[in-house]
Amino acid sequence: MNIQDLANESIAILSLLGSHKEVTGLLAATLRPDHFHDPRTKEIYTRIMAMAKRRHELPGWDVMQHDTLLSSEARELLDTSSYPPAKTEGDAEQILEVLEKMRQGRVILSTYDAVMDLMKEETADPVDAFAVMEAGLMDARTDQTDETLSVAMDGNFLEAVKALLDRKKPDTIPTGFHEFDNSAGGLPRGGLTTLAASSGGGKSCMGVQIAVNAFNAG
Known part of the structure; x- marks a missing residue:
């Protein structure tokens, strides 16, 4: 571009x-x-x-x-x-x-170069690369604020990118479990999420709690 x-x-x-x-x-x-x-x-x-x-x-x-x-x-x-x-x-x-x-294009290209340079190192850590990505995307935002958004390494990355650039929160549902929400951004709205665990591992309890938390959050 x-x-x-x-x-x-x-x-x-x-x-x-x-x-x-x-x-x-x-x-x-x-x-x-x-x-x-x-x-x-x-x-x-x-x-x-x-x-x-x-x-x-x-x-x-x-x-x-x-x-x-x-x-x-x-x-x-x-x-x-x-x-x-x-x-x-x-x-x-x-x-x-x-x-x-x-301006946004220059920031994104600069961020890409920084990530590529980082990943060429023998001791490269993908977590560090995601931190560089997040910092670059925050810099590229149209209206920078103190609000932060963690970018997960899985399904919500592309949505989070668009949300950061559009100054909108991604279309996800918070679970109320803060560590999960901070790392993954919540559950993708309109998608199917599967909870997997061994028998008696608390799947049903967690599912009910997520539903209650989502209801209370509106």
Whole structure:
């Protein structure tokens, strides 16, 4: 997949320097340095936000064009960019959506590389690999929070991946047995789960307790 969109990165920069306050306000509040992959756009964005913090307002295009602290490559990008800035909040939201997908893609690819490097080691432990995966997926989330989600090594992994990226909890049923829920995420909703144990091992008791816990949890 593509991990860079210079066009939208440039439009985001020009829109930050534009005159539409609703657009500049939305972009300034939402964009982060890791939304920019090209070193020139990242440099310009970082400089814009540093100046805004000091001046208590976003600088204009003319100010940035003559900013001697910007590299010549960054100023040249400002001079030669022919992309029109966003004029509406809807346009700005579309730019943000594209840049966020690019950011997520870069994080996921970086996480993949880290996992592959880890598993090449002779003493590699799959548990460590899953920890790296989980940390990477949490970083890729659209809206990061303190909420965590353990990823199991079995059936709920793909669902957990999608849930992390969509900011939704996976469609699972908590059993009320916290160690199991923390490691496996609960029971998959709509699926068939089999409890296996020797005779008298507590299968029926556990099944009833899971049903009671699920009912109480709503």
